[in-house]
Amino acid sequence: xxxxxxxxxxxxxxxxxxxxxxxxxxxxxxxxxxxxxxxxxxxxxxxxxxxxxxxxxxxxxxxxxxxxxxxxxxxxxxxxxxxxxxxxxxxxxxxxxxxxxxxxxxxxxxxxxxxxxxxxxxxxxxxxxxxxxxxxxxxxxxxxxxxxxxxxxxxxxxxxxxxxxxxxxxxxxxxxxxxxxxxxxxxxxxxxxxxxxxxxxxxxxxxxxxxxxxxx
Numbered sequence: 001x002x003x004x005x006x007x008x009x010x011x012x013x014x015x016x017x018x019x020x021x022x023x024x025x026x027x028x029x030x031x032x033x034x035x036x037x038x039x040x041x042x043x044x045x046x047x048x049x050x051x052x053x054x055x056x057x058x059x060x061x062x063x064x065x066x067x068x069x070x071x072x073x074x075x076x077x078x079x080x081x082x083x084x085x086x087x088x089x090x091x092x093x094x095x096x097x098x099x100x101x102x103x104x105x106x107x108x109x110x111x112x113x114x115x116x117x118x119x120x121x122x123x124x125x126x127x128x129x130x131x132x133x134x135x136x137x138x139x140x141x142x143x144x145x146x147x148x149x150x151x152x153x154x155x156x157x158x159x160x161x162x163x164x165x166x167x168x169x170x171x172x173x174x175x176x177x178x179x180x181x182x183x184x185x186x187x188x189x190x191x192x193x194x195x196x197x198x199x200x201x202x203x204x205x206x207x208x209x210x211x212x213x214x215x216x
Contacts, residue, residue, distance in 0.1 A: 008042075008050070008051050008053075010040060010041075010042050010050075010053065010054070013053065013054035014036075014037055014038075014040075014041070014054060015037065016054065017036070017041075017054045017070050018033055018036065018037050021054075021056050021069075021070050021071050021074075022036065022070060022071060022074045025071040025074065025075055026075060026078065027071065027074035027075055027077075027078050028078060029077065029078045029081070031082075031084075031105045031106075032074055032077045032078050032101070032105065033074075034104075035101045035102075035104035035105045036070065036073070036074060036101055038104055039097070039100050039101050039104055041053045041054060041067075041070070041097060042054075043125060044061070044067060044094075044095040044096060044097040044100070044121070044125065045059060045061060045067060045095070046061065049061075054070065055069075056069055056070070056071065057069050057201075058072075058201070058202065058203050061094055061095050061118065062094075062115060062117065062118055064206060065094055065115065065118065065203075065206075066094075066151070066203040067094060067095065067097055068098070068150060068151065068202055068203075069200075069201070069202075071200075072173070072182065072200050072202055073097070073098050073101060075182055075197060075198070075200075076148065076171035076172070076182055076184065076197075077098075077101065077102070077105075077148075077171070079169075079171065079182075079184040079197050080146050080148070080169045080170075080171045080184055081169065082102060082105055082107055082145070082146050083106075083107075083145075084105065084106030084107065085106060085107070085108075086107050086108070086145035086146060087107065087108045087109075087110070087141070087143075087144050087145050087146075087165075088102045088107045088108070088109050088110070088144055088145065088146040088147070088148065089109075089110050089111065089112070089137065089138055089141065089142070089144045089146070089147045089148070089163065090102065090109065090110075090111040090112070090147075090148045090150055091111075091112055091134050091137055091138075091147060091148065091149045091150065091160065091205075092112075092113065092114075092134045092149060092150045092151050092205045093111035093112065093113045093118075093119075093122055093127065093129055093150060094113065094115075094118050094122070094150060095118050095121040095122050095125070096111065096121065096122030096123075096125045096127035096129065098148055098150050099111045099122065099127045099129070100125055100126070100127060102146075102148070103126075103127070107145075107146070109127070109128065110128055110129075110130070110138055110141040110144075111127055111128065111129040111130070111138075112129065112130050112131075112132055112134060112136075112137065112138045113129055113130075113131060113134075114131065114132065114133060114134050114206070114207065116131055119131050133207065134205065134206070134207045134208070135157045135159070135160070135207045135208060136157075136159055136160075137157070137159055137160040137163045138163070139159070139162075139163055142162075142163035142164075142165075143163055143164060143165035143166075143168065144163055144164060144165060144168060145165055145167075145168050145169070146168060146169050146170070146171070147160060147163065147164055147168070147169075147170045147171075148170075148171050148172070149170070149171070149172035149205065149208075150172075150205065151172075151173065151202060151203060151204060151205025151208075152172070152173040152174070152175045152180050152202040152203060152204045152205060153172055153173070153174060153175065153204070153205055153208030154174070154175055154176065154208055154209050154210040155174075155208065155210045156170065156172065156174075156185070156208075157208070161185075161187065161192050164187040164192070165187070166187060166188065166189065166190075167186070167187065167188060168186070168187050169184060169185065169186050169187075170184070170185045170186075170187075170192075171183070171184045171185075173200060173202035174194075174196075175202075175204060179199060180199065180200060180201065180202050181196040181197075181198065181199050181200070182196065182197045182198050182199075182200050182202070183195065183196050183197065184197060
């Protein structure tokens with residue numbers, strides 16, 4: 001006898017995500033809340049992981065790659081303040097969830113991903129995505145009003161900062177000395193400054209390890 005598990009009520013789970021995860025964590029931008037309420041997060045996960053789509057945690061999408069927790073995406077986008085009609089780049093887009101949220105907010109979204117299998121899933125979800133090294137960004141589509149690096153990094157390469165428009169914002173998680181902090185940076189007059197907005201458990205994104213000093 002085969003026992004079938006009930007299909008989760010994903011629509012109810014999305015609403016619960018907004019009310020019990022996003023709002024309590026300071027996600028206040030109505031456009032961010034509306035987009036995350038509408039985008040079916042489960043479509044961006046492997047079939048066996050879909051019941052975890054709205055859990056308050058990162059979920060694996062491939063070996064060493066994860067879909068960030070909903071509150072992480074919501075907090076970064078709230079602080080980045082994206083607006084309809086602006087242009088955004090998602091670095092390390094994975095299966096395309098964060099890019100889809102930005103697209104639902106009315107932005108023109110480009111994405112770059114190093115994993116061909118993940119990029120293929122993103123394309124199936126309607127995301128414009130290029131395959132290539134993440135640390136190089138995607139200069140051909142810049143400059144961008146917003147750049148989201150979708151994972152934790154030890155540093156932000158100058159090549160990616162150069163792709164921000166003047167006044168543009170960049171959101172990511174910076175890992176330093178065992179602590180990972182959500183961080184939003186802004187480019188102004190050629191300078192780039194950052195502000196930490198809180199600690200968070202965000203898995204590392206490959207390719208962004210700080211170069212180690214040579215030692216004997």
